[in-house]
Amino acid sequence: MAAAAAAAAAEQQSSNGPVKKSMREKAVERRNVNKEHNSNFKAGYIPIDEDRLHKTGLRGRKGNLAICVIILLFILAVINLIITLVIWAVIRIGPNGCDSMEFHESGLLRFKQVSDMGVIHPLYKSTVGGRRNENLVITGNNQPIVFQQGTTKLSVEKNKTSITSDIGMQFFDPRTQNILFSTDYETHEFHLPSGVKSLNVQKASTERITSNATSDLNIKVDGRAIVRGNEGVFIMGKTIEFHMGGNMELKAVNSWLYKSICGKNTVMKMIM
Missing domain, CATH: 1.20.5 (Single alpha-helices involved in coiled-coils or other helix-helix interfaces)
Known part of the structure; x- marks a missing residue:
């Protein structure tokens, strides 16, 4: 009877989950456990039953x-x-x-100490400088050094330095704040800085090219030189000389005019 009741309780528990046992069922189970422990043949043996094991x-x-x-x-x-x-x-x-x-x-x-950095983004109105009486050395390892703000960019490479800007550029004297060089042609004319005697460019667009009253204006090219004006080209000087190693072509849409200036004789030489 006890075994049948225990089997029925186990079957009901496995099918419907754990159920609450009555006092009689608990007493029967406790008595069976005591018998198993007190038996000489089953001393120290506990049947492997999930209901009898403590879940941890x-x-x-x-x-x-x-x-x-x-x-x-x-x-x-x-x-x-x-x-x-x-x-x-x-x-x-x-x-x-x-x-x-x-x-x-x-x-x-x-x-x-010497610092190795890739890209530096200073904050708004920030300054990057060195200590007093010491130089600030910036070195690029086989790469150009680029200073950029918006569309304005200064690139320092091994064999050249380039400045790119959509507006223009100006160079100031840090002590006197005087403008040494500027591309603002609407405010003042373009002048070479003091000590610079020649300007090397691949292409220049301007309204006028002049020299000082006491010096000559020399335009030299290694290959082919093209001088073109949208409303004509005017060449004025006391003496005009053309030195060329090949051909010289003067092309005009309407006419080609040669005249003296202020009543003085103008000499034009062509040396082939």
Whole structure:
């Protein structure tokens, strides 16, 4: 009877889930367990039954969630270790502070050692400079050094320096703030800086090219020179000389005019 009742209870529990046992069923189960322990043939033997074993630990979804949390914590610990090593090796932060840079309350960031950087984006109205009485050395490893703000760009390469701007450019004397060189032709004429005797360009578009009253204007080219005017070309001078190694072509749409200026004789020489 007891075995049949226990089997029926186990079948009902497996089909409908765990059920609450009565006092009589608990007493029968306790008596059976005591018999098994007191038997000489089954001493220390406990049947493997889920109902008789104590359930411990996390099971099912809770166990999977615990494993995911442990893996996530391990990944975060590895990332934290990598960041710490980078800060210690690159920025060189130690017990005495940072060995490679200084942070000041005024917002100044000072580099105390040679720094290797790729791209620097200064903040609005920021300044990049060196210490007093020391030069600021910027070196590119087999790459050009580019300073850019908007569309204006200054590129310093090994064999050339180029300036690109949609508006123009001006060079100032840092001590007197005088304009040494400017491309603002609407305000003043274009003048070569003091000490510069020649200008080398591939193509120039201007209204007039003149020289000083005490010096000659020499235009030299290695290959072919083309002088073209939308409303004509006027060449004026006391003496006009053309030195060429090949042919010279004078082409006019309507007419070609040669005259003297202010009643003085103008001499034009062509040396082939």
